[in-house]
Structure formats: C-alpha cells, structure tokens
Amino acid sequence: HGENLLTYQKIVTRIPALVPNMKSALLIGQGAGHMAIALKDYGIVTDTLEIDPAVAEAASKYFGFTPTGRTIIGDARYEIRQLKGPYDLIILDVFTGGSEPTHLLTVEAMAQLHALLADHGILALNFVSFLENGQNAALASVAKTLAQVFPHQQVFISDPGADFNDFIFLATNHALNMEDESLSSTHRVWLKQRHLQIDSSQGVILTDNLSSLERLQIRKSEYYRRM
Numbered sequence: 001h002g003e004n005l006l007t008y009q010k011i012v013t014r015i016p017a018l019v020p021n022m023k024s025a026l027l028i029g030q031g032a033g034h035m036a037i038a039l040k041d042y043g044i045v046t047d048t049l050e051i052d053p054a055v056a057e058a059a060s061k062y063f064g065f066t067p068t069g070r071t072i073i074g075d076a077r078y079e080i081r082q083l084k085g086p087y088d089l090i091i092l093d094v095f096t097g098g099s100e101p102t103h104l105l106t107v108e109a110m111a112q113l114h115a116l117l118a119d120h121g122i123l124a125l126n127f128v129s130f131l132e133n134g135q136n137a138a139l140a141s142v143a144k145t146l147a148q149v150f151p152h153q154q155v156f157i158s159d160p161g162a163d164f165n166d167f168i169f170l171a172t173n174h175a176l177n178m179e180d181e182s183l184s185s186t187h188r189v190w191l192k193q194r195h196l197q198i199d200s201s202q203g204v205i206l207t208d209n210l211s212s213l214e215r216l217q218i219r220k221s222e223y224y225r226r227m
Contacts, residue, residue: 007158008166009035012091012124014191015170016042017182019120022088024069026116028076028104029093030056033065044089045069049076077103077112085116093126098221100127102213105142106206110149110171122176123150125169129220132163138216139167140203146171148205154178156194164223167196 012035016022022044027036030050039046047069050056056073059065072079076094090113094104103109105127113123125146129139146153150171158166170176178191206213 008168011156011168013038024087025089026087027091032063033059040068086118088121091124095128098225102211106208107145107148108208114149123171127167140200143198144200144203145206155196157196
C-alpha cells in the first residue's frame with residue numbers, strides 16, 4: 001500500500017510540521033524510497049543518495065518509487081562534497097542490516113552535512129542500537145559527536161520499553177519546540193512518549209582518524225544478524 005510501517009519513519013515524517021515551509025530535502029540511504037514519497041505529501045522535493053545501484057533500481061521497479069529530485073548513486077562522503085544545498089532537511093539513514101558505515105558518523109561527516117543545511121534546517125539521523133538503560137556507549141558517542149557540530153539535539157526512541165531499538169536524533173542550530181501548535185495534540189503526546197535523554201558522558205567523539213563505533217556495536221551487529 002506504499003505507507004511507512006516503521007516507527008522511526010513515522011517520527012521523521014512529523015518533522016515538516018516543526019519547520020514551516022520546508023521545500024527541499026536530502027535523503028542519504030534511499031532504500032525503497034518510502035521517506036522521499038512521504039515527504040512529497042508535504043510538497044518537499046527530495047534528492048536521494050544511494051550507494052548501491054541495485055537498490056535504487058529495485059526501488060523504482062518493485063516499490064513504485066518516482067524521484068521528486070535528483071537521484072545520486074555513490075558513497076555519501078564523496079557525493080556530499082559535490083552538493084551545494086542548502087537543504088531544509090537532511091535524513092541520514094545508512095544502517096545496512098548489520099553495521100553502519102562508520103565514516104558517515106564522524107564529526108567531520110557531521111560538519112559536512114551541517115554545511116549543506118539551511119540555518120533553520122534539521123538533520124535527522126537514524127541509529128540502531130541497544131539502550132542498556134541509557135548506558136550504551138555507541139549511542140552516547142553519536143550524541144557526543146553530534147554535539148560538537150550542532151548546538152541542539154533531541155532524541156526519540158522508536159519502541160519505548162524495548163532495549164534493541166531505532167533511535168532518531170534531530171540535530172539543529174535552534175532549539176525545537178515540541179509544544180508547537182503546528183503539531184497536533186495527538187502527535188505531541190506521541191512524540192513525548194518517545195522522547196529520550198541520553199547521557200553523552202558515556203561516549204567518545206568519533207573522528208575520521210579514530211572511530212571506535214564498529215567495536216562498540218559488535219553486540220548489536222551479532223544480535224541483528226542472528227535475528
């Protein structure tokens with residue numbers, strides 16, 4: 001039926017209500033293209049970036065994906081250097097089903113994405129991890145790394161009560177008001193139930209020269225592959 005079923009995708013589709021008049025987006029990790037299709041309903045033109053040409057082809061052939069912006073095939077760290085921006089929204093969703101491309105989650109990568117955002121723009125980052133009662137070092141490291149580039153961040157958990165989860169970071173230059181009346185009361189309550197405070201002191205800053213993220217995510221990778 002073409003609708004998003006994953007909760008983290010539903011969280012991301014609430015974002016346009018927080019920043020009125022969003023016009024342009026960049027989706028890094030196109031997948032089947034559902035996020036771009038959802039943003040089309042808000043009148044947002046989305047450029048998509050996908051590393052695997054077979055995935056991009058399958059999105060069009062089997063999932064009815066029609067691009068609203070440019071379709072770019074290549075590695076994001078290279079391709080984002082060629083882009084001009086500014087984008088009102090950048091979605092970084094590069095989980096591969098067992099691990100993350102760690103070079104897209106460093107402070108240098110975040111700085112490159114920050115440069116492509118409009119001042120009022122939002123970076124939405126999806127990260128798969130265990131919560132471990134807020135003690136997960138990988139999760140804390142992503143929060144700590146984002147904080148080196150973005151003054152503000154909000155974090156939402158996809159499935160409250162579950163340890164293994166999608167975590168959605170919204171990073172911005174200006175604080176987001178989750179009580180904004182542009183959000184319906186139902187959506188405000190729904191987001192509040194998923195809002196999460198992360199203690200970033202448990203983490204380290206991830207850089208191109210030194211990223212321990214792959215090591216920190218071994219348990220998650222093994223669990224996901226078994227699942």
